[in-house]
Amino acid sequence: MQTSVKVWPRKLGKINEMIYGHFTEHLGRCIYDGIYNEKSPKSDSRGFRKDIVEAIKRIKCPILRWPGGNFVSAYHWEDGIGPLEKRPQLPNYIWGGVESNRFGTDEFIQYCREIDTEPYLAVSLGTATLDEAISWLEYCNLDTPTKYSRMRKENGHPEPYGVKYWGIGNEVYGPWQVGHCSAAEYAEKLRQYTQFMKGVDRSIKVIAVGADDPNWDLTVLKHAGHLIDYISIHEYHGSDDYLGTVASVYYCEQRLRLLEALIKHLRLDHVKISFDEWNVWYKISAEKEGMDKGIVLLEEPYALKDGLFAAGIFVVMHRMADTVQMANLAQMVNALGMIKTKGDEMVLTPIYHAFDLFVNHTGRTRLNMAVDCDTYDINTRTFVEGRNSFKLNGVPYVDGSATYDEEKQVLSVALINYYQREEEVRLDLSGIEVKKRAVLNVLTGSAPDEMNDFDNPDRIRVQKKVLDNCSTEMFLKLDPMSANVIEFSLE
Numbered sequence: 001m002q003t004s005v006k007v008w009p010r011k012l013g014k015i016n017e018m019i020y021g022h023f024t025e026h027l028g029r030c031i032y033d034g035i036y037n038e039k040s041p042k043s044d045s046r047g048f049r050k051d052i053v054e055a056i057k058r059i060k061c062p063i064l065r066w067p068g069g070n071f072v073s074a075y076h077w078e079d080g081i082g083p084l085e086k087r088p089q090l091p092n093y094i095w096g097g098v099e100s101n102r103f104g105t106d107e108f109i110q111y112c113r114e115i116d117t118e119p120y121l122a123v124s125l126g127t128a129t130l131d132e133a134i135s136w137l138e139y140c141n142l143d144t145p146t147k148y149s150r151m152r153k154e155n156g157h158p159e160p161y162g163v164k165y166w167g168i169g170n171e172v173y174g175p176w177q178v179g180h181c182s183a184a185e186y187a188e189k190l191r192q193y194t195q196f197m198k199g200v201d202r203s204i205k206v207i208a209v210g211a212d213d214p215n216w217d218l219t220v221l222k223h224a225g226h227l228i229d230y231i232s233i234h235e236y237h238g239s240d241d242y243l244g245t246v247a248s249v250y251y252c253e254q255r256l257r258l259l260e261a262l263i264k265h266l267r268l269d270h271v272k273i274s275f276d277e278w279n280v281w282y283k284i285s286a287e288k289e290g291m292d293k294g295i296v297l298l299e300e301p302y303a304l305k306d307g308l309f310a311a312g313i314f315v316v317m318h319r320m321a322d323t324v325q326m327a328n329l330a331q332m333v334n335a336l337g338m339i340k341t342k343g344d345e346m347v348l349t350p351i352y353h354a355f356d357l358f359v360n361h362t363g364r365t366r367l368n369m370a371v372d373c374d375t376y377d378i379n380t381r382t383f384v385e386g387r388n389s390f391k392l393n394g395v396p397y398v399d400g401s402a403t404y405d406e407e408k409q410v411l412s413v414a415l416i417n418y419y420q421r422e423e424e425v426r427l428d429l430s431g432i433e434v435k436k437r438a439v440l441n442v443l444t445g446s447a448p449d450e451m452n453d454f455d456n457p458d459r460i461r462v463q464k465k466v467l468d469n470c471s472t473e474m475f476l477k478l479d480p481m482s483a484n485v486i487e488f489s490l491e
């Protein structure tokens with residue numbers, strides 16, 4: 001079948017830029033020897049790796065989640081503030097190794113200011129208490145002459161930080177989690193934490209733990225849905241075969257749509273989805289260096305196929321823009337990281353470049369678009385425990401979204417060609433007057449497993465091509481395994 005794409009000029013609403021967010025956890029080399037390294041000549045006087053800061057600024061990180069993940073369940077925020085020499089060295093109880101607490105709340109906020117992003121803090125429901133969550137909120141956000149607000153000022157930070165986004169716990173539905181509990185127990189804790197925290201600072205937004213389990217999600221939403229602002233969902237996939245990995249984008253879409261349906265069923269329109277952990281995770285790194293020392297590193301080597309997975313997730317989030325209003329790639333550096341470091345060197349993976357493609361070349365207004373193409377059925381396995389195989393029917397070989405940048409007056413047509421061969425697409429833009437010359441931005445490579453490494457850091461990145469003779473009906477040849485964004489200026 002001829003693959004065809006039709007774009008209508010009708011605006012369908014806004015895409016929230018917070019879908020392009022990130023996550024940093026005290027896991028392996030994400031923070032220490034990752035974004036924070038006081039000894040590197042590449043770091044500034046605060047220990048922030050400048051090359052990483054610059055790379056993150058280029059993809060305009062809108063929101064950054066911290067300090068976990070699972071790590072948060074045994075985190076006590078007061079260990080991470082005050083003079084460095086007084087901060088306790090503790091075991092990293094969750095991921096192994098030593099937690100020096102050199103990077104704590106004040107450093108995190110400074111980091112967010114440096115990269116111009118909103119901070120998102122997750123509170124512990126494991127070994128910490130409601131008191132600690134409240135005092136953390138006071139430390140961050142209040143300007144009162146009270147204990148923790150004064151403590152922040154004494155630590156050299158007179159102005160409140162105004163942290164808006166607060167997650168209540170992390171994955172407490174899972175038996176791997178300290179603080180594991182039933183849906184009903186969590187729903188009641190969530191109610192208490194949210195009521196109390198919003199009582200202290202009514203401007204905050206609360207993110208609840210969703211489980212990608214309709215029973216859990218319904219219980220939580222029914223009990224506390226009227227109080228919360230977001231419900232989260234976490235998805236990690238990765239299969240041995242190329243199509244299995246990229247098809248899992250559509251498994252994620254199914255799960256997001258199920259959660260959306262529950263929210264709609266309960267008429268909780270104010271509750272949005274925070275896709276606050278998502279990535280490819282093959283679990284191959286479990287065998288890697290670090291495990292012998294009892295430290296979990298999770299340094300997955302990401303390749304072209306993973307960049308296409310990320311591009312596919314962005315297209316899904318564009319389609320679901322009314323409900324999916326925040327997302328955080330898990331994670332930013334080294335551990336499941338889209339950026340890798342080795343000593344003072346840095347490599348940007350294809351996942352990073354998928355962010356570049358979508359953040360910098362698509363708009364924030366969604367347009368109506370339809371893709372007509374061949375599809376496939378697949379029965380595949382991903383590592384995810386408990387449901388490590390899935391069957392999907394009708395997975396598209398080509399997918400995309402159309403967006404508009406109101407400021408630049410640019411129409412962006414994003415098209416992913418998952419085929420391992422070139423694909424011709426008929427693009428119908430009737431009703432939209434475009435200039436003859438357009439720019440094609442393409443992310444591709446020669447094989448699904450091709451990657452950037454320290455010897456060849458630029459093998460895979462976004463490349464630009466000029467397209468001449470564009471018109472309202474045109475034929476485009478998409479490279480095999482490519483994510484493309486065509487930027488059309490309007491007449």
Ligand code: AHR
Pocket residue numbers: 025068069070071170171234277330331336
């Ligand atoms: O991102 C790695 C881990 O995956 C996080 O700590 C946890 O929330 C999830 O299970």
